[in-house]
Amino acid sequence: MIAPRLANRLLRRVLPEGTRGETIRGDLLEEFHARPSRWWFWRQTLSLVVRYGMRRESPAAARSDSMFETIWNDVRYAARSYAKTPTFTLAVLTTLALGIGASTAIFSMVNAILLQPLPLNEPDRLVYANEVNAKLVRISTSWLNYRDWRQRARSFEHLALTRDEPEALSAVERPQRLRGRRVTGNFFQAVGVRPALGRALADDDDRPGAPLMAVITDGFWRAQFGADPSVVGRTLILNERPATVVGILPRGFEYLRPYDLFVSMGPIADSPGLNQRGNHNGFYAVGRLRSGVSVESADRELRDIAAQLEREHPDTNTNISVRAEPLADRLVADVRPTLFALLGAVGFLLSDLCVNVANLLIARGAARQHELAVRAALGGGRRRLVSQLLVESTFVSLLGGGLGVAVASWLLRALIAVAPEGTPRLTSVAIDSTALVFALVASTICGLVFGAFPALLASGVQGQHALIRGRASGFAAGSHRLRRGLMVAETALALILLAGAGLMIRTLQQLAGVETGFRPDHLMTAQFALSGPRWTTERQRAFRDELLTKARAVPGVARAALTFALPIDGSQWNSIFIVSGKPIPDRAHLPSSAFTPVSDGYFEAVGMRLIRGRTIDARDDATTPRVAVVNESFAREMWPGEDPIGKRLKQGWPEDDNAWIEVVGLIADVKFNGISAETPMQVYLPLNQVAMREMAVVVRTAADPATVMPTLETIVHDLDKDLPLFARRTMDQIIESSMAQSRLSMTVFVVFALVALTLAAVGLYGVVAHGVTERTHEIGVRMALGADPVDVLRLIVGQGLVTVVAGLAVGIAGALALSRTIESLLFGVKPTDPTTFAAVIVLLLGVGLAACGVPAWRASRVDPTAALRAE
Amino acid sequence: MGIYLGEFEQLLLLTVLRLGAEAYGVEIARDLEARAGRRVSRGALYTSLDRLENKGLLRWKAGAGTPEREGLPRRLYHVTPTGVAALRESRGVLKRMWRGIEHLLNEPS
Numbered sequence: 001m002i003a004p005r006l007a008n009r010l011l012r013r014v015l016p017e018g019t020r021g022e023t024i025r026g027d028l029l030e031e032f033h034a035r036p037s038r039w040w041f042w043r044q045t046l047s048l049v050v051r052y053g054m055r056r057e058s059p060a061a062a063r064s065d066s067m068f069e070t071i072w073n074d075v076r077y078a079a080r081s082y083a084k085t086p087t088f089t090l091a092v093l094t095t096l097a098l099g100i101g102a103s104t105a106i107f108s109m110v111n112a113i114l115l116q117p118l119p120l121n122e123p124d125r126l127v128y129a130n131e132v133n134a135k136l137v138r139i140s141t142s143w144l145n146y147r148d149w150r151q152r153a154r155s156f157e158h159l160a161l162t163r164d165e166p167e168a169l170s171a172v173e174r175p176q177r178l179r180g181r182r183v184t185g186n187f188f189q190a191v192g193v194r195p196a197l198g199r200a201l202a203d204d205d206d207r208p209g210a211p212l213m214a215v216i217t218d219g220f221w222r223a224q225f226g227a228d229p230s231v232v233g234r235t236l237i238l239n240e241r242p243a244t245v246v247g248i249l250p251r252g253f254e255y256l257r258p259y260d261l262f263v264s265m266g267p268i269a270d271s272p273g274l275n276q277r278g279n280h281n282g283f284y285a286v287g288r289l290r291s292g293v294s295v296e297s298a299d300r301e302l303r304d305i306a307a308q309l310e311r312e313h314p315d316t317n318t319n320i321s322v323r324a325e326p327l328a329d330r331l332v333a334d335v336r337p338t339l340f341a342l343l344g345a346v347g348f349l350l351s352d353l354c355v356n357v358a359n360l361l362i363a364r365g366a367a368r369q370h371e372l373a374v375r376a377a378l379g380g381g382r383r384r385l386v387s388q389l390l391v392e393s394t395f396v397s398l399l400g401g402g403l404g405v406a407v408a409s410w411l412l413r414a415l416i417a418v419a420p421e422g423t424p425r426l427t428s429v430a431i432d433s434t435a436l437v438f439a440l441v442a443s444t445i446c447g448l449v450f451g452a453f454p455a456l457l458a459s460g461v462q463g464q465h466a467l468i469r470g471r472a473s474g475f476a477a478g479s480h481r482l483r484r485g486l487m488v489a490e491t492a493l494a495l496i497l498l499a500g501a502g503l504m505i506r507t508l509q510q511l512a513g514v515e516t517g518f519r520p521d522h523l524m525t526a527q528f529a530l531s532g533p534r535w536t537t538e539r540q541r542a543f544r545d546e547l548l549t550k551a552r553a554v555p556g557v558a559r560a561a562l563t564f565a566l567p568i569d570g571s572q573w574n575s576i577f578i579v580s581g582k583p584i585p586d587r588a589h590l591p592s593s594a595f596t597p598v599s600d601g602y603f604e605a606v607g608m609r610l611i612r613g614r615t616i617d618a619r620d621d622a623t624t625p626r627v628a629v630v631n632e633s634f635a636r637e638m639w640p641g642e643d644p645i646g647k648r649l650k651q652g653w654p655e656d657d658n659a660w661i662e663v664v665g666l667i668a669d670v671k672f673n674g675i676s677a678e679t680p681m682q683v684y685l686p687l688n689q690v691a692m693r694e695m696a697v698v699v700r701t702a703a704d705p706a707t708v709m710p711t712l713e714t715i716v717h718d719l720d721k722d723l724p725l726f727a728r729r730t731m732d733q734i735i736e737s738s739m740a741q742s743r744l745s746m747t748v749f750v751v752f753a754l755v756a757l758t759l760a761a762v763g764l765y766g767v768v769a770h771g772v773t774e775r776t777h778e779i780g781v782r783m784a785l786g787a788d789p790v791d792v793l794r795l796i797v798g799q800g801l802v803t804v805v806a807g808l809a810v811g812i813a814g815a816l817a818l819s820r821t822i823e824s825l826l827f828g829v830k831p832t833d834p835t836t837f838a839a840v841i842v843l844l845l846g847v848g849l850a851a852c853g854v855p856a857w858r859a860s861r862v863d864p865t866a867a868l869r870a871e
Numbered sequence: 872m873g874i875y876l877g878e879f880e881q882l883l884l885l886t887v888l889r890l891g892a893e894a895y896g897v898e899i900a901r902d903l904e905a906r907a908g909r910r911v912s913r914g915a916l917y918t919s920l921d922r923l924e925n926k927g928l929l930r931w932k933a934g935a936g937t938p939e940r941e942g943l944p945r946r947l948y949h950v951t952p953t954g955v956a957a958l959r960e961s962r963g964v965l966k967r968m969w970r971g972i973e974h975l976l977n978e979p980s
Contacts, residue, residue: 019946022943023896023946024896025943026944029943030897030939033939043912044912044913047915048914
């Protein structure tokens, strides 16, 4: 074996020239010959590089001045001197660990969710496209329009269509609801993945009438089938229909969210619902751009095609256009403002941290000025002193950063736990190498930045001058000015964070105080789906009736009902409609409302208020005239100032031959699409007239609503053993999760603000107390000359407050300048809310007063004779 | 007072004395490991040897190379009289410290 060439070359460079170096290389080669281990050779090389290499940089300097040993000595010196002042060290390390920990945790989230590319092949070329209506509101994509896009568009290598489609898995031990997605055959080519086993779907699987095919994910394969490869070719029962497993996706493949399986289009491709161009059935398109094609030009091409389709099919496509955007942007659109605001907060917290630690180090530097002066007098050069101080601060900040990573991993777990449901890519959030690099860089920068202040001051120390322990040495005066300046910055940063926290608290208060329009307490909900051919209309009706009868008989259940969509949880069905006795607007301006089929007793169970007329009755079914209950918003919009009872409406396009529906009741508005959105127009229909396959059961209980869940499960299982209940939640949980994003932002802001407030208070106290100590002599003189203790108090507090007020002014200016960035996170409160700002200012003044008051009071108690004797 | 010798420096000087004419890097490292149980990185070894040389306790002359060394020369060390004196001094200190307490440290037989 030949000795590593690179190592040998390295040695030739770093070892002394001539015989001295040659002998060492000779020894290494001889030993390598006897024991050929490259690892050994490299290790010895490195030890020689470390020992000799650093020394050669400054050949003139004495041996102990080699850079490496100097830094090493400085580190050891720093460690010893930090160990001697444990309280100070603890304060600095805690500050750093909290700050760097919090920043790293938030950064990890932002990085994983917003910054990392999607874990798909060449994600930059993936485009999300769906249709938009006249108001440019996104609606889903029509199957027939998609087929025309696919035929005409030239921008894409593959353009697939896909929608979320949960599947009930039955004929297994434990029936369950699977996270499924319906996709066209080219979907896997579009996202760029090949199955690990079996085949992907193909265009042939889109053919009308083709049998149902499923491609399952690695996770589902392992969990359900114990990674048995013979699953390929097996039949699963999905939504009561047989589906053949044709392929298993590779481990680690994830499309936006975790899924169990992907199923083919074929069986539904010729369904009447899909083949009406005016129907938008929850699909959106995902395409892979041809190389060299930009998202913008693809967007333009799709819009041109949409314009052609509009001319060709004016009755369905008027004012329907397309928007295409990068898939990654679309995925995170909802969480982006929150995460960026949090990242901003991180920036402020980190700055605050630097300022604070700088402050602490300056205080320490002041205490050490004698030591530094001695070292300078003994020949420690200015550069030498500065570099030592920088090594010290970097050393401690790296240590703090290390602790911070531990804090971060703990904090991150907490953040993931409280993150809003449906936050994309949450599973990939972790302290990864990028986060570690962030922590390292943040620590190093912190160390250099906050070390720079004391170092600059120290470099100004005049040797013999400072050796005389004078009262007003340059260092002290300079450091005091600098510390006051830093305090202004610290107060300003605290104000900005406090203002953010205050606004988020107000937002949450407003959200919690929102009048929902119903009684959300003691309500339990769970969903189920009666899908598949065996669920005939009659069987669905029988199931609903039996379920309600049995549920209502459970002890502790006050009321039970069924609904297609729950309040707060949001609309599942929006449709255009027309009303009788009014001119029909042109197609682009047809009104749209949420349609919600419900069972009898629904309004009573949820606790909604009937204003006029009657509610939905069990007898409203296929044999009786079509009826509806509308909400206040609907009545106000469609029949302002009129009684809606007896009026008629028709769902769908004007020319559709849908039945006219008579309004029999007017119900008070409830919050429907989340807690903060305006209530939309709503039409409630009897489930017995408009049967839905998916619905939720709602149960009002006397006791804790969660306790009836097992009984409810037994009832459902007894009625049908293959029917999984899913999304079991209390109404309080639904409301809670609709506020989760605001709660997350609030928690982060409040924690950051409290940290900032504490830092500011401690910092201010330190500065004022230090000032008092420095001026003990002066105060003594003043008091000996007849100054009142109150005057002294006023003097000290006044000077402290000047700093605070200056900080407040800077902070308010900063907060106002930043108000736009936080606006999108707020609800019911303006970003410049005077109440919030007033509260924050009062709080900071109070804290400032307390922080100055204590040392000032101590100063006012100074015994003049003792003070005059004081050095 | 002679020159103060650290423990590792003593070990190095003793090894060089013991090896006689064959005292060069490879043999010194091998003997240190075999006899004193000390495994030492080459970086530490050569810088320590350099230090002893600077203190005037060691001297060396170049010896002929071999094919295994690609013909590179060897540093053949010998201990200077000052080095011998320093070792003697160190041993004297130790002896004085040991005197009268051997029985405390004898291993039970």
